[in-house]
Each structure stands twice: as structure tokens, then as C-alpha cells.
Amino acid sequence: MRSPFAYVPRRGPLQSASPGAAVLYLGALATVAFVFSNPLILLATGVAVTCAGLLAGARRAVRAGLRMALALAALIVAVNALIVSRGETVLARLGDWPLLGRVDVTAEALVEGLALGLRAAVVMVAFAVYSACVDPDRVLRALRPVAGRSALTASLVSRLVPVAAADAGRLRDAARLRGPGAAPVGRAPMARRLLAGSLDRAVDVAATLELRGYGHGGGRLRPERRGSRHDSRFRLVGAGLLALTLAAVLAGVGGFDAYPTVEIASDPATLAFAGLIALSGLAPRP
């Protein structure tokens, strides 16, 4: 079965946009998540990337990304609550723990963990949408004029990763099919076999690249100039998001402090900023 994050060619605006425009748009949303810790803004950014993915038809990628992201967010919240004892609102005193010492669970640490988890979740979903919607061949082609060999190495790796994943699945199946009288397959022999198989595959793929002319060096690689009619939309929204983010930072919009008590800015400017961020998720609509 294909990975939910694998690129699926579709005719949507985000898929047909040039890699630069798509990366600018999704990168701007990820930037917002990195710059702000305010949960309202992070939630709005999460809504935007989810909406963008759904409108682009990447439902599987969004769903899988959200599943992984929420699990990671929950872990971050739990770890932050156990490790950080700052904050005035103590919800539970869990006594002395080995290595951690005295553990007090505070509301502030929970909220800070939530903000960190939300940030990680937004970035993961944005990456899931990028992975499912932006053609890696076009990205690598755009990079070739500046880093030809690195781009081709990346091509090789990006091709071998799903092949290795498929190999691992087959090896697992074969291990289940072994008779009870055969030596069981432990993790180490399985890993060795997978590595050996991947090396064999890599040799085959490298031979194919040789035959396609890679080793010959070829002529001067020409950059792709083809664009899409949707490019301007994503460039405009991406650049607008970055400009808005800069302006919001300079104006002190979207403040957030977890300690000593939680303070989440929810003034009209912050709400308006969050609303605009959420609306940017509509950019990929057909």
C-alpha cells in the first residue's frame, strides 16, 4: 500500500503550481507556527493547513498527519507537564520521582505544552500537505541548476525510500510465512537483510542512472521555466502571510506568556490576525 504522504498527481491548483509558489505558501504557514506561540494563532494556522490540504484533495495525508501530530502533541503536553514545575496553579502534586525529582503538574505547564504540541502539529500537517501535493521531481528539477549532483542524490534517495519500505513489508510477510521448524527471524537478521537488499537495489538504480547519462555529466542543465496560472495566487498569499507576520510581530500582536500565570492575547488585532491566517487556508480551492 502506498504511503499516505506519497505525492499524488492531481489537477488541483496547489499540485499544478510551480514548486517555488507552493513552497512559499506552505512555508509561510509553517513560519507563522514557528514565530507565534499564542494558541489562538496556532489553532488558526492549524485550521489553515488542514483546510489547504483538504481543498487540495490530500485527505489521506491530512488525516495521517493529524493522527501522528496529535499523538506527538499529547506526548509533548505530558512530558512538559511532568518536567516543568513552574507556574502558580498547581493541579496535582505527584511527589518525588526518580531522575525527575519533585513533580508538580501545573496548569501553566500544561498550556505551554499544548502550545508546543500545537506548533509541532501544524508543522507536521503542513509538511504532510507539501509531501502529498508538491511534485518532488519538479522541486528537484528546480534545484538542479544550483546543486545538480545533490538533487540527483536526493532523487535516488526519494526513489529508494518507498522501495525499501515495500521491501520491509515483504520481508515481514515472509517472516510470518516461515514454517515453525525454520529458524525464527529476529530483528537483527531482518535489518541486515533489508540493508543488503537496499544496497542491491541502490546498485540497480545507480546503474539505471548511469545509463540515463548521469555519470556522463551531460550538458548544462536548463532550469524549468514553465509556470502555472495559479502561481500568482500562492505567491500573493504566501508573501502576504509573511508580511502580515512581520507586521504582527512588530506591532506586538499575538502575545503569549505561560508563566507565572497564563496570559493569552485575545485582543481584536490578534483575533483579526488569526482570522486572516485561517482564511489563507482557502487559497488552494479550485
Next chain:
Amino acid sequence: MTAGPSPPRARSDLPGTDDLAHTPALRVESLTYRYPGAAVPALREVALEIAAGELVLLAGRSACGKTTLLRAACGLVPHFHGGELEGRIEVAGVDAIEAGPGALGAHVGHVAQDPETQVVSTTVAAELELPLELQGARPASRARAVEEVALALAIPHLLERAVDTLSGGELQRVALAAALVTRPGLVLLDEPTSQLDPVAGDELIWLLRRLNEEWGVTVLLAEHRLERCLAAADRVVAMDSGAIAFDGAPRAFLDWAGRSDPALETPAARMFSLAGLAPLPVGVRDARTQLGRVASGEGGRGPTVDRPQAPLARRQDPPALTPRHPPAATLGDLWVELGDGEEAREVIKGADLEIGAGERVALMGRNGAGKSTLLRLLAGLVESVKGRSTVPRGIALLSQNPGDFLVRERVGDELPGDEGMAALRVVGLEHTVDADPRDLSGGERQRLALAIALAGRMDGEQLPGLVALDEPTRGMDRACKDDLSELIDRLASRGAAVLVATHDVEFAASFAERVVLLGAGTVVADAPAPEVLSGGWYFATEVARVLDLAGVITPEQGAEVLGAGGGEGA
């Protein structure tokens, strides 16, 4: 044959037009090659010249040197694989040893056996564009070349698809397109049909013939299933132990094979040979024409025979299937869905099937028909969404890649103790206990993997109720297939039902008593093998296509029908 006009070329390093007509597409002189660390050479004093516009079939048993010769012709040997090489190879007048594979890329295209490792991009369009891009072609000429090669190979509808969503047949066509997109004069193909169903395999061979006739592409094609491509070839080169054993016309090759290496005979030629008819036919059409002539007394030597008519056919009618009890496997209204969300698709749709103890059953159908899924379901690797499946006395499944079962460096470590030795004895490999699995031949590795699947499942002499093999003959020559047939007979005689998913109609005819034909997840035919394998166009043996008689599918049966007695040995 006469070569068609070569496509115009812009490369300045090509010989001039006048020279081109006289320059061989491939010239090999006294080529001897040894892989690094190998005890014996893979190629020995090979001398060969292939003229531009020829379609040459490279025949020979497994490990006879076919793949190595193709690698040498595209520069991978010795540049990529290393080793010691003596002699000379020229491709379109270019010294291949000096130039290397990258520089030869403009002159020669190479398609290997496994299409999975021949694609390096994410989408088909990008895959086709890559070689041109690496040669520095302009975007406009790249776009045109991609469009033209896609049209030539009938794959324009695949251009926007991701390569990991393609079937084996589609992927093989894409690999061929990527090899042809730079318009090389010579294309080398290493068993390109080994993973294809009969329909896709035949289409690929005729596509090569069309490229050869219309574009003037020189083709060097290595194949085991000679009956598929002999009729399309201008010439056959047979190899044995790294040397060229025969080089001549297809009909002369059949005469040579009959005398020197019967494992290379095609089924129709073997039928003619057993029936004492000559000359041996190079394909179905040739065989039918000759039988027509013989029947009308126009020519040919050997016994005069009448064209067999329906009464003879009725004599061959197979007996009706009678269920054997207890059943080794039962499927009832079975539905299987793979994938989820938007990509979910029904692979098995309401299949009903019962396989009796000791039955030898071939499971056939085109690529993607659901054969592997059915076997995986029986083995518990996938679940059904509706219906029931039972395998009362257990199943041993050998999946498509036997190498997946081999994870250690000594056979005895894979199969320790008495149970391991018992399993090795069942497959006849007890003498290999100290060998490294990687040193075994392809057929031996297949049997070792089967022993691993069977190990410990033999209470006394009792095997699992069902032994299932998924595409076990890929890349095997006929001698290996005969060994596998014998093994299947042994397993069945010990009470195990044997279910083999295969595209190989000739192999199915050799071992199966019953054939189940799947079409898009449903059972479209389930009858004795002679009935199924003689009743269609694609899923029919070569003998059945020649004689078109119900129930006559093997050369021996065909020879008997032709009236010369089928009892003679090969």
C-alpha cells in the same frame, strides 16, 4: 528484413549518414569477461555482429551469460560492475569500453528484468524527461520527445501518474519508453516479459517489432519464453556457458535446439518434431500454414496427416471435475478490499472456490486480477471484508520473491535440526546444508524458500493441506521449470493440494490438472487444465493455438493427435 528509416539525429558525434548504413549496431570481438572474484568467466571469446535494423533474440539457459552480454553492450560491464575484460565492443561505431555507459546512453537503451529498479523519478513524465534533461536538451525538444515516445508506446494516459501506482506491465512500458526517449539506435532488453501476463507480454513483443519496423530500432532481446518472440525475430543467438553456441535464422535455431539443447525448443516445434514433421515452425501462424499444406498434400516432409478435425478433439475431452474431500481450501462469496479512503478498491469480488486434497491447480489471470491477493488471503496476510475462507490443514505460501525468505548466510542456519533437514529432503536440497543461499541457483533458491515455508509442518509424513506458490517461474529456464513440476507432483502425491499463481501457460499445462482463471477479482473459468488452456486466445498454450482443438495443450498430446505417436522422447 529491411530496416526502416532511422530517425533524424542531431548529435555531431554520430557517424555520417553514409557510414551509418554500413556501421553495425553492435560489434563484439573476442570478448572474454570475468566478474570480480568469479572463478570462471561469464563470457568466453564472444564474437557477434548485429546489423542496424535487426531484431535479434538472445536465447540460452539460466546463467549462460545473456545478461552479462547485454551489460557489456551498454557499457555497464566493465565500467559499473568491474572485473577483467578482454576483447572489443563497439556500439554504432563507438568503443563501448572506452566510452562507458553514460556516453553510450545516446546510442543504446537498456531495459532490465525488474522494472521496479529502473525508474528513478516520481511521475512518468519526469521519468521520461530525465535522460533528455541530463543530456542538456532544451525544454521544448524534451516536451516533444516525451510526447512522441509516449504515443509510440501507447502510454500518454500514464504521463501524469505516479510510478508507484503503475502495474508491472505499465512500469515495463515506462522503462522501455525511458530507454527509447533519446532515440537510441540499439535497444537491449533482458527478459522484459518475465513479470507480465500473456496479454501484456505479447503486446510488448509486438510493440518491439513495430518499433523495429517503423523506427528502424535495432533490438537485442534476451528471453526464456521463446515461443512468445521467435516469430518476431530476424535472427537467434544462443549462448551456452558464456560462449555463443548458435547464431542463425529462427528456423535453423529450432533444428539446432532439437539436436543440441531440447530445453530451448518451443512447444510447437517440439510437437512437430515428435510428429516427425518438418520444417519446424517458428510460430503459431507458421505452424498452421504448414499443417494446412501437409493436409492438402502441397509439401513438407514426414508423415502425411489430415488436418485434425472435431472428432479427434472429442477424443481428448477432459473428464469433468469431481470434488475431492476433504477440501484443502474453501472460499465462499469472498470479498477483499485493499487500500483505504479514496484509494480503496475491491480486489476480490465474491469469489467461490474449493480445492481438494492432492489437487494441482494453476491460478491464472492478467496482472492485477487478484491472484496474489487470493493467496495472501488464504495465508492470513490480508483480511476479507465479506465471506469466508477456510484452510483446514494449514497452508505454506511461497511468495513471489524467494529471496525474502533467505536472511542468513548458511542454509543450515535457516533450517536447523531434524525438522529443517526433513524439509530440505522434501525439496531435494539436503546436500546444500553448508552452502550460502546466495551461491545457489535461482531454482535452488526457490526450493530452499519453499523448504523454509514447509519446515516443521510435516507431522510424520503429513504436509500442510495446501502449498501455494506465487509466480514461481519468473526468470526460470525450462529445465528449472521441469524440476519444479516434479516437486509439485511429489508434494501432491503426498496429499498436499498445490495452488500455483502463474502467468506461464506452458508451465501450467505441464503441472496442473485444473485451472482457475481470475478476471478482475472474480472466477471467470474453473475447469480441467486441458479445457481452460485450449479454449482462449491468450490463456492458451502454443500447441492449443496451433491446433485449436479442445483439450490438446501439450506437445505430446499434439503429436499424438497429428498421428505420429507422442511417445518418443525428446
